[in-house]
Amino acid sequence: MTITATGLCAIRSGRTILHPTNVDIRPGERVGLVGASGSGKSTLGHALIDRLRAQGQRVAHVPQSPDEALDPLRSMAFHWREAEHALNLSPDPTRRQDLFAALHIEGSDLNKRPWGWSRGMQQRFVIAMALIGTPDLLVMDEPTSALDSVVAAGTMDLLDAYLSDRKTALLLITHDLGLAARRVNRLMVMEDGRIVEDAPTEQFLLAPVTQAAKSLCAHRNWLELPC
Numbered sequence: 001m002t003i004t005a006t007g008l009c010a011i012r013s014g015r016t017i018l019h020p021t022n023v024d025i026r027p028g029e030r031v032g033l034v035g036a037s038g039s040g041k042s043t044l045g046h047a048l049i050d051r052l053r054a055q056g057q058r059v060a061h062v063p064q065s066p067d068e069a070l071d072p073l074r075s076m077a078f079h080w081r082e083a084e085h086a087l088n089l090s091p092d093p094t095r096r097q098d099l100f101a102a103l104h105i106e107g108s109d110l111n112k113r114p115w116g117w118s119r120g121m122q123q124r125f126v127i128a129m130a131l132i133g134t135p136d137l138l139v140m141d142e143p144t145s146a147l148d149s150v151v152a153a154g155t156m157d158l159l160d161a162y163l164s165d166r167k168t169a170l171l172l173i174t175h176d177l178g179l180a181a182r183r184v185n186r187l188m189v190m191e192d193g194r195i196v197e198d199a200p201t202e203q204f205l206l207a208p209v210t211q212a213a214k215s216l217c218a219h220r221n222w223l224e225l226p227c
């Protein structure tokens, strides 16, 4: 079933930072949300998550930094149990093994606190946690910007492989067109709280229409980077 949210908007301190916006995402679709810093990408991401959850859809969120998802005082095992508990799922060692294997964190010590793991491993753990409940949509907001480019690319490759034959759709929020273009089939561009362009990735790169999209495409040499 297509994920649909209409009339998403946000007003902060009397200022409209997200104008009424509709979003449709097909099952398994990979969509990038790009745009300059401050254009409203995270605001739209949060509004979409809130709305879809209110509609009873399963939506998982991966924040920019694992620090936002992990408590430094709690073990990794605790976080995993809490994530299962939050979704009313009984502990399932096979599910955990499968997700850990998919994200190459199998064999890691779950009794350690987050700071006992590297940041790249922490972020892969957070992605694995987000996938526990087989979400309809995974929203990732700058998921690899806290990682070095090689670890970032490896993490996105593992996620690509895991999602390849699944119905979970992906909304990848980033200001990095190079990262998004490699990973998604469709790109939406935000400017001043509005989606100003929405096109298949190839068409977007070949023939951007709006000034915001043209500015992003002007930096196409970024596409040569590994992630």
Ligand SMILES: Nc1ncnc2c1ncn2[C@@H]1O[C@H](COP(=O)(O)OP(=O)(O)OP(=O)(O)O)[C@@H](O)[C@H]1O
Pocket: 012, 013, 017, 035, 036, 037, 038, 039, 040, 041, 042, 043, 044, 175
């Ligand atoms: N709580 C708030 N109160 C006032 N203004 C806010 C608030 N949250 C966000 N804004 C403003 O709304 C605009 C959009 O912010 P948002 O964080 O969604 O942008 P973004 O595209 O995600 O940027 P970035 O790429 O830097 O993460 C910005 O101008 C920001 O300053």
Ligand SMILES: [Mg+2]
Pocket: 041, 042, 043, 141
């Ligand atoms: Mg943001």
